[in-house]
Amino acid sequence: MQMIIVDDEAHWVDNLALHKPWHELGIEQVHRAYSAFEALQLIDTHPIDIVISDVQMPEMTGIELIERIRIRDKKMKCIILSGHSEFEYAKKALLHNAVDYLLKPPTDQELFGAVKTAMDQLNAEWELVSSLERTRHTLRENLPILRGQLLLDALQGRRLSIDEWRRKLSDYGLPFHFENSALMLVRLEEEFGRYKNNGQPLIEYAIMNMAEEILGEFMEVWGVKEEHGYLVFLLQLKESAGGAGQETLLEKLSQQLQHKVKQFLKGSLSIVITEWFAFPEQLPDRFRQASAYFREIVGDERDFVVRVNEVDHTPAQGPLNALYVPPSLINLLEAGHWDAAEAKLTAVCTELEEKWPESWEHCMEAGFLIAASFSNLAHRSGYTLTKLLETGDMEALQSGEAFVTIKKLGKWSLSVLHKLKEASSSSVKDSRSQYVKKIQDYADKHLHEDVSLRALADHINLHPTHLSKIYKIETGEGISDYISRLRMERACHLLKATGKKVYEISMEIGYMDPAYFIKVFKRHFGVTPQEYRDGALLP
Incomplete structure (x- = not known):
């Protein structure tokens, strides 16, 4: 755990932070803040x-600090120290759920006891949040979504190891095994078009429930709606159903589903059923076959129930798989996962070499999709491939020379990928530099106002934590250190170049309390503002 000690008396903060055995309690890091504003910056x-x-x-008082903390974090534990036994302060502290209210100077026993109580409360709260029962409850609430996404990923070709499949099937409560399965693809026909703008999800949900009711007597049913609009059901026979006549059983149940949907929902369905296959390894291939049947066999016809004939439907040329297996190339590029994108391009070329070394069409298919993904990323980033690529790379793309052979495709695509990566890195650096400039410009003009980390983050619409990291990466200096340095430099200039009073300078650089400004100035330079104005040399 991490803790912060806040007090305008620096010696008190330093003594508590540096000379107490906090590590024995399990405190990993103790931060120090000499004002409430500085504390809020560190908390951010x-x-x-x-x-x-x-x-x-x-x-800002400690009570006001707690009030601001509560806006940020309801779970953070606060302990108040006071030099006086003031009932009103204690009452307010308790109202804001302070762990304890201790009189200065507290004994080690009192202080460590309060911190131990805070840690026990935090541990109890987080144990509740992360408890197994709560996790199970959350899992149960989200099971339909998780189950659907798992099946969608598998249909699209995402591979899982057998151990991963076992774990997910068990965790999601899916009674499926590594044995013969079938797929049923259901297409809602045009009568259901009237629900497209209102009620379509309810109709689909109703049909899925009807399918589970009709099929579920004999089979385990796992359904989902896939991206082309089909309702897809993965099916496995229950032991009670027996193995005889499973093809005719599935056709009979499909026709029953058609009939019930037409009777109660006033619309028609077309259904394609696959042969029985080995789950999960053959799942994506069977799904592609069934989708192709809708396109090639069923077409625009309605009220069809068709079973995929594996013998008749073996294409002379198979599809290129590596390029389409999720995550897609464009998704990897958009996320900046450059190593994964390079691995995908390499896998595409490897598949081409192994399966279609002489097929110019497969090479062209891969080349066009890769080039389209590259162009899309370039345009999203505000530039064009023409400006980004060298003349040779662009000419190879325009002439089609880049896709003539698998070797040329691999060389061209990896070369362009590396240029996109370099352009993206430069763009990121430029964006960070712009953030730093905006921060410094804003702080310079508004030093007399609120220039806390949160105020700066709000000004440029960035989360305080991310802003702090970006500023540190670009400048090597923390934002609070920069603001403090800027204030002290401005104070020195005003003290020497103007006749303004110390309290006026204090207000001008953002310190509402002149006494506090004097204390900070002396802690920073070793002399008071007046001593510096009178000629005292800074160390």
């Missing part, structure tokens, strides 16, 4: 669990 950038804060501080 670090996963703070426990706050120990003085109650009386300039600019």
Whole structure:
């Protein structure tokens, strides 16, 4: 766990943070803040669990600090320290769920006891959140979505190991085994078009329920709607159904589903059924065959129940698989997963070499899709392939020379991929530099206002944690350090170049309390603002 100690008395903060055996309690890191504003900046950038804060501080009290913390994080534990036994402060602290209210100086026993109580409360709360029963409850609530996505991924060709399949089937409560299965694809016909703008999901849900009711007496049923609009059902015979006549049984049940849908939902279905196959290894191939049957055999006809004939439907040329197995190339490019994109391109070329070394059409298919993905990413990023690529690469694309052979396709696509990666890296760096410039410009003009990390993040519409990381990466300096340095530099300039009073300078650089400004200035430079104005040299 991480903790922060907040007090405007620096020696008090340093003593508590540096000279107490916090590690023995399990505290991994102790942060120090010398004002409530500084504490909020640290809370925005670090996963703070426990706050120990003085109650009386300039600019913002400990109670006000807790109020702001509660807006950010309801679970963070707060302990208040005070030099006085003030009932009103204690009452307010308790109202904001402070763990304890201790009088200064607390004994080690009191302080460690309060921190231990805070840690016990945090552990209990997070154990509840992460408890097995809660996880099971959440899993049950989301089971339909999880089951559907698993089947969709498998239909699209995403491969899982046998151990992964066993674990997921068990976790999702799916009574399927590695044995003969069949697929049923259902197409809703045009009568259901009247529901497209209102009620289509309900109709699909009703049909899926009817299918499970009719088929479920004899088979395990696992259904989902896939991207082309088909309702897809994976089926396995139950032991009670026996093995005899399974093809005719499935056709009979399909016709029954057609009849019931027409009777009660006033619409027609067309259905394609596959041969029985080995699950899960043959699942994506059988799905592609069934989809092809709808396109090639059923076509625009209605009220069909057709069984895929494996013998008659073996294509002379198979499809290129590696390019279409999820995640797609364009998704990998958009996510910036460059290594995975390179591996996918390599897999495509390997498949071409192994299966279709002489097929120019397969090479062209891969080339066009790869080029389209590259162009799409370039256009989304605000530039064109023409400006990005060297003359030779662009000419090879325009002439089709890049796709003439598998070797040329591999060389061209990897070359362009690396150029896209370089352009993306430059774009990221330019964007980060723009963020830094905006932050510094805003802070320079609004130093007398709120220039906390959250205010800066809100100004440029970025999360405080991400902004802090970007600024640190680009400048090597934390934002709070930059703001503090800017204020001190501005104070030095105003003290020497103007006749403004110290309290005026304090207000101008963002310190509402002049006494606190004097304290910070002296801690920073070793002399007071007036001593510096009078000629004292800075160390």
